[in-house]
Amino acid sequence: MENVSFTKMTAEVVTPICSGIECHKDAKKLQCPKCLNQGLHSYFCGQECFKRSWPIHKQLHIPPQAKKNEDGTYDPFPNFSYTGSLRAVYPLSPMRKIPEHIQKPDYAVTGTSPSEQLEARSFKIKRLNPQEIESMRTVCRLGREVLDAAAAAVRPGVTTDELDAIVHQACIERECYPSPLNYYHFPKSVCTSVNEIICHGIPDKRPLQDGDIVNLDVSVFHKGFHADLNETYYVGDKAKANPKLVCLVETTREALNAAIAAVKPGMLFKDIGNIIEKYAKSVKSHELSVIRTYCGHGVNQLFHCAPTIPHYAKNRCPGVMRPGMTFTIEPMLSLGSARDVSWPDDWTAATLSGDASAQFEHTLLVTEDGCEVLTARLPTSPGGPAPKK
Structure with missing residues (x-):
């Protein structure tokens, strides 16, 4: 330890x-x-x-029933019925510190956000003024840089905890607070979701393996504003050679792009789910399902706020898009069933079937005639599409 x-x-x-x-x-x-x-x-x-x-x-702490491996690691949930091959590998590293001079969100110390709890009582969707929009552009650019720094290190043998350390340091170098850190007691600076993990995976000591896929969900807080984005990456050559995984990952990427292309003033938020599920179901070579438990959300001075944006069809999400609104679209697709189960850490969400899951996310700004992808990839961004087979 x-x-x-x-x-x-x-x-x-x-x-x-x-x-x-x-x-x-x-x-x-x-x-x-x-x-x-x-x-x-x-x-x-x-x-x-x-x-x-x-x-x-x-x-x-080490659970009394846990059995230590030779390297000192252990499974903290030995009695849990995992749905796939992935296991938690503890001990977790200590919670990383943030320099005192970096501005922090209201939950950084207590783990709870009074401002979000107050805002949750209202369904009003905020529209940003020009100055606030520029602040969102700045923080989203920084968020993209942080994600790219971590993505460049994705390879077999690297642990997700090492990726967390990279994200944490990249945030500090940019005067940012990593938004997940102590957000309702999440212990790390980034969410790392491998294979059958849908979202909110906690970085630990498991090395990535050739053939894995891993989602890096980066969120940063800078001068009063949050950015939120994620991508799924192939680990090694075996992952890119797996037709099922490539179909899953690239269809998820394309479904997000199809939804973004439709964003404009006057569009109903509920229609986002219709576009994504239709795209997922159009794939005939593999059965892909849209995860229904987790949604896109508003993001600005608050990490999560109205609107809530489901990614599945025939949802009843209220609201109409207007210029100045900022929010995320972040579809999660899986091979097989859409049902999910949570690990005992109260964060990690896995597919009930144990099949792989992929996710992509951007923060968007509704403009007068369409939308701006605030967290768009750069020409130098690692990863990117792989050819479908």
């Missing part, structure tokens, strides 16, 4: 730094009793900080 504390050196003494969430204070003698029993070292500045940090900190 890695040491869960950070220390700072002085000329005379090594002072522990508090292991609390977004706490940079000097620690006192208070230690986690569970860590003490397991021979680990974590120090906190006080009881309140310890209680606030518990939802994240407890994930560093």
